[in-house]
Each structure stands twice: as structure tokens, then as C-alpha cells.
Amino acid sequence: MSQQYTWLHIGLGSFHRAHQAWYLNELIKSGDDSWAIAAGNIRNDSEHTVEALLAQNGEYVLETVSPHDEREYEVIRSIKQPIRWAADLAPLIEAGAAEQTKVIAFTVTEAGYYLDSKFKLIQNDAALQADLNGGHETIYGVIAKILRARTKLADGRVTLLCCDNVRHNGERFHDGLVEFLQLTGQSDLIDWLAQNATTPNTMVDRIVPRPAADLPARIKEKTGIDDQAPVMGETFIQWVIEDNFKDNVRPALEKVGVELVESVIPYEEAKIRVLNVPHAAIAWAGTLQGELFIHDSTLNDKVRQIAYDYVTEDVIASLGNDLIDLGKYRDVVLERFTNPHIKDTNQRVAADGFSKIPAQIQPTLIERYKQGARPAATALIPAVFFVFMEQWHLGKLPYAYQDGIIDEAAVHAMFESEDPVRVFAADKALFGELAGNADFEALLREQVAKARAFLK
Structure with a gap:
């Protein structure tokens, strides 16, 4: 031809x-x-x-x-x-x-x-x-x-x-x-x-x-x-x-x-929630643990557990297991993340958190609330990001954080406010209809306290 x-x-x-x-x-x-x-x-x-x-x-x-x-x-x-x-x-x-x-x-x-x-x-x-x-x-x-x-x-x-x-x-x-x-x-x-x-x-x-x-x-x-x-x-x-x-x-x-x-939706939902979100969570939490590479972070049991629990407790309940075996997919994805030869950096995967939370994490939070659940495993992920950004605010990240839409002055102002978690939880750009929800703020507060335990 x-x-x-x-x-x-x-x-x-x-x-x-x-x-x-x-x-x-x-x-x-x-x-x-x-x-x-x-x-x-x-x-x-x-x-x-x-x-x-x-x-x-x-x-x-x-x-x-x-x-x-x-x-x-x-x-x-x-x-x-x-x-x-x-x-x-x-x-x-x-x-x-x-x-x-x-x-x-x-x-x-x-x-x-x-x-x-x-x-x-x-x-x-x-x-x-x-x-x-x-x-x-x-x-x-x-x-x-x-x-x-x-x-x-x-x-x-x-x-x-x-x-x-x-x-x-x-x-x-x-x-x-x-x-x-x-x-x-x-x-x-x-x-x-x-x-x-x-x-x-x-x-x-x-x-x-x-x-x-x-x-x-x-x-x-x-x-x-x-x-x-x-x-x-x-x-x-x-x-x-x-x-x-x-x-x-x-x-x-x-x-x-x-x-x-005919429809990509089941595939993209599975990929975004089971691969992209755990990838970012592992990068943020791994960084707090002092790791620089995704494979090291995934092999850290504390870090891996965040990703595992999020998929197991909230994603499978949100999406169901009809078309794709999400438990099996979760295990394959986590295995892929342990590849030491790729040498993928936490810096690369941690980027663009202010886009990832509304696009990739917010839907699971909202769906689980609508199902009558309290999505603690999912809420832990933006909580980890909060602590990660707090380290950025303090100048303590081990690398330059890259984000296409970050408002640096607003983030610094949040951490300098009387109640940074309240400001974070009320951010409509991040959390949509959950912003200002008293129970969500309380949940996020609990999970931020838990996320601080990852700091080395």
C-alpha cells in the first residue's frame, strides 16, 4: 500500500x-x-x-x-x-x-x-x-x-x-x-x-x-x-x-x-479508578515515606495498602464487577507498579494533583456517599495529597512538584489559614457537591490525621 x-x-x-x-x-x-x-x-x-x-x-x-x-x-x-x-x-x-x-x-x-x-x-x-x-x-x-x-x-x-x-x-x-x-x-x-x-x-x-x-x-x-x-x-x-x-x-x-x-466507558472507568488513582496515591504517600520511585513505594506495605483498600472497599462497590473483574485488575495493576526496571519516579506520577482529584477521585467519593457509605478508604487519598502539599508549602518535598493548574498563592494561603483542612474540604473545584458537607469535612479531618502518620 x-x-x-x-x-x-x-x-x-x-x-x-x-x-x-x-x-x-x-x-x-x-x-x-x-x-x-x-x-x-x-x-x-x-x-x-x-x-x-x-x-x-x-x-x-x-x-x-x-x-x-x-x-x-x-x-x-x-x-x-x-x-x-x-x-x-x-x-x-x-x-x-x-x-x-x-x-x-x-x-x-x-x-x-x-x-x-x-x-x-x-x-x-x-x-x-x-x-x-x-x-x-x-x-x-x-x-x-x-x-x-x-x-x-x-x-x-x-x-x-x-x-x-x-x-x-x-x-x-x-x-x-x-x-x-x-x-x-x-x-x-x-x-x-x-x-x-x-x-x-x-x-x-x-x-x-x-x-x-x-x-x-x-x-x-x-x-x-x-x-x-x-x-x-x-x-x-x-x-x-x-x-x-x-x-x-x-x-x-x-x-x-x-x-x-461501542462504548469505552467501562474500560475507562476501570482504568482511571483502578490504575490512575492508585498510581497517584502511591506517588504521594511514597514521597512522604521518603521514596523516590514508584516501585519502591508500591513495595512499601503501608503505601500499597492505601491503594488496595481504596479499590477493594470503594471502587468495586461503585462500579460493580460485571464486565471487568476489578479485584483481578487491581492485583495486575499493583504488580505492574512493582516493576523495578521501569524506574518510574514519584515526581512524574505525583504531578497535576489539582486536576486528578476532581476528575478521578471525586466521582468515587460522591457515589459512595449516595450509596449510604462513608468512603474512608477513598478520602484517605486526598488527605495524603493534603499532607503532601503541606510539605510542598514548607519547602520539604524532595523534588519540584509540577502542576498545570496550581494556584500557588492560594495553596500557601490555605496552609497559613487558621483551619487549613476546612479550607481544603470546602474547595468546590476539588470536591464538587461534597464541598462544605459537614460529614465529609469530618471524614477528611480524620483521614488527614491518619495521613500524617506517613511522614518520615
Whole structure:
């Protein structure tokens, strides 16, 4: 087959290169080269990777490693067009506006959608403010400019594919984009979007740490390849996509192990609650215990118990065990976290807590209260985050905490207030309808006291 279509990916990071690009590479290996990836970034923060890829014709080595130290090395050749960053993002927008581009996918992290607990845009965020005034610092500003250009094409129809850990991610992105277009007076583009684009929900899964400093040397030793942009990931990989591509124009992903389904919801709920939340909890609690790596933190019985109890006591009761055996899934996930060869850092996984609590933890808290339960095991997780952030406030974390939406002044003010736990429990952005609930505040107070015991 000859190449016909472009898959533009926004967010040329390690996860994309170890996940979506791997699947497209599998297709190419099978003899189907009808799709190729163009990829670039909204922000100018990883151009060293882009330059390395350009020097290597887009090729790089992926190292996968199992918990038993079984390593495999593979050259990934699916990224045919690494895109340099430019201040006006013209090269990225031009790639998105090309007629042969039929899928535009993105991994911009949970914080990159700027959604509050009611899934409305956080309009006072500086980046979003810039885009509401014509900028392109967020996924909404960039996609709006790409779609505007696509309206001029003979055939601008396209699939917009969110690949981040946001619940109902395709729907949330769609609604955020529509709100953005409303706020910027682009009602014609809303009408065009309804007729010419789809936004399927997806679930992605593979643990991909930031590449370790010794990875290029190891790859050179094992393969003889001098690679300046390698990536590594665990052996496990999964991708579930709602089969709702515009006009069904898509790569034949089902041939390489992607699950194309009518509804992603059961898979994404299981993954967000059984994998993403325990991952963050282990990173926060492990840090308080003096650990720097996820595998060390998971092997710490006190830390692991937080994750185990949360799934066992609250998640299984919330979701039920009908479609997916959540107890078995929990055990597989915790086993994956103990992989010492991935060397995934608590710093990476601890990031973006102010997005993770409302998006990933709040639903379980609310559901359990509605079921008449008092979700102590779930409440312990934001309590641990509270103590973790208290250490940040005191300047005692062993690394820089990274969060796309943190209001640093407000967090410092909370810890300097007379009753920081009350301020925390009353935060609607974090806890939605539970904010100001007296029983929830009391529960959080009990769990913060328990979380303090993790401090070393």
C-alpha cells in the first residue's frame, strides 16, 4: 500500500511515542503503510527531542521491560514528520489543515483541558485567557485555528481523538471546544464541527517513565544504534477506542490489537479508578515515606495498602464487577507498579494533583456517599495529597512538584489559614457537591490525621 493519510499528533512526548506510535508502527510492519504520523508540540519545552528525531528521520528505539527484566528493543518508524515548534505554531496548524490529515490526536495531560469539576472551562487561567484573546497556548486555541483552516478545504472532515486520562475524554474535549468557540464568537465553527468531525472516547494504558539518562548508552550497547531520542515503557499495552471515526476513515487498528468498541466507558472507568488513582496515591504517600520511585513505594506495605483498600472497599462497590473483574485488575495493576526496571519516579506520577482529584477521585467519593457509605478508604487519598502539599508549602518535598493548574498563592494561603483542612474540604473545584458537607469535612479531618502518620 502507498501512503494516503496523515495522523497528526499534538503532544510529541514519551507516552505518544511508546503507545500510539507503536501501534501505527505495527501496522507499517504488517505491510500497511497507508497512514503516517506527523507530530509536534504546543509548547516549546522539548525541542531537543524534535531535533533529534529530525536528525534520525523520525526514527527512534523503544525499549520495553517486564517486571522480570525481560527487555526488547524495537525501531519505531511511524513518525514520518516531526514538526518543529514555532511561536505562531504555523507548521503544526498547517499539518492539521492538510487535506490528507484525517485524524488529529492529542496527549496534553489532564491539566491541559482546563476543566473545573462541572466540566466547564477554567476561564481565569492565564493560558486559556490568552487563547480567548486569539492565542494558541491550549489545545482549544490550536484546534480552533486548525478547524478554521479546514473549513476552506474541499473535504475538511476529520476525527479529533483525545488520548489523555480524562473521564469521557472525547465528550469532555468536545464540550470544552464548543464552549471555547462560543466564548470566542465562532458559532459558525460550532456548526461546522457538528457536521464534519467526531470526537470518540478512548482509553490508553502503558506506563511510560521519562527516559532515564543511561537509556541512550544502554540502547547503543544492546543494538549498536546511536539514538538521541529513545523511549522506554513497560511490556503491557492497551488501547480501547469508541468506533466513531468520521466517515470510518481510520487506520486498521483492530489488526494490531486495538479494541474498537461501542462504548469505552467501562474500560475507562476501570482504568482511571483502578490504575490512575492508585498510581497517584502511591506517588504521594511514597514521597512522604521518603521514596523516590514508584516501585519502591508500591513495595512499601503501608503505601500499597492505601491503594488496595481504596479499590477493594470503594471502587468495586461503585462500579460493580460485571464486565471487568476489578479485584483481578487491581492485583495486575499493583504488580505492574512493582516493576523495578521501569524506574518510574514519584515526581512524574505525583504531578497535576489539582486536576486528578476532581476528575478521578471525586466521582468515587460522591457515589459512595449516595450509596449510604462513608468512603474512608477513598478520602484517605486526598488527605495524603493534603499532607503532601503541606510539605510542598514548607519547602520539604524532595523534588519540584509540577502542576498545570496550581494556584500557588492560594495553596500557601490555605496552609497559613487558621483551619487549613476546612479550607481544603470546602474547595468546590476539588470536591464538587461534597464541598462544605459537614460529614465529609469530618471524614477528611480524620483521614488527614491518619495521613500524617506517613511522614518520615
